[in-house]
Amino acid sequence: MPSTTAITAPQLSRLIGLPGAPVIVDVRIDEDFDADPRLLPASCRRDFKTVSTWAAAFAGKPVAVVCQKG
Numbered sequence: 916m917p918s919t920t921a922i923t924a925p926q927l928s929r930l931i932g933l934p935g936a937p938v939i940v941d942v943r944i945d946e947d948f949d950a951d952p953r954l955l956p957a958s959c960r961r962d963f964k965t966v967s968t969w970a971a972a973f974a975g976k977p978v979a980v981v982c983q984k985g
Contacts, residue, residue, distance in 0.1 A: 927979055931956050937977035942966075947983035955981065 922937075930936040939958035941948075954960065958981070961969050 922979060927955075935977070937979040938973050940973070940978055940980045941982070942980055943983045951983075 927937070927939070931939075936957070939955050941954055941958045941960045942963035943960075944963075948960070963982070
């Protein structure tokens with residue numbers, strides 16, 4: 916089973932753009948995204964309800980998942 920590790924916003928910010936930086940996946944619900952449609956640099960949006968359809972694309976890569984609720 917993959918391990919999970921917490922990372923702070925400042926820690927993640929320092930990694931963006933570096934080799935080996937995690938893929939940043941924004942899984943906010945549409946309502947939260949509509950209220951604040953800004954994305955973190957280099958992030959991509961995905962629907963958390965369909966994680967089984969897109970998770971394989973990130974296999975073997977470090978991933979940071981972000982959402983409105985934490």
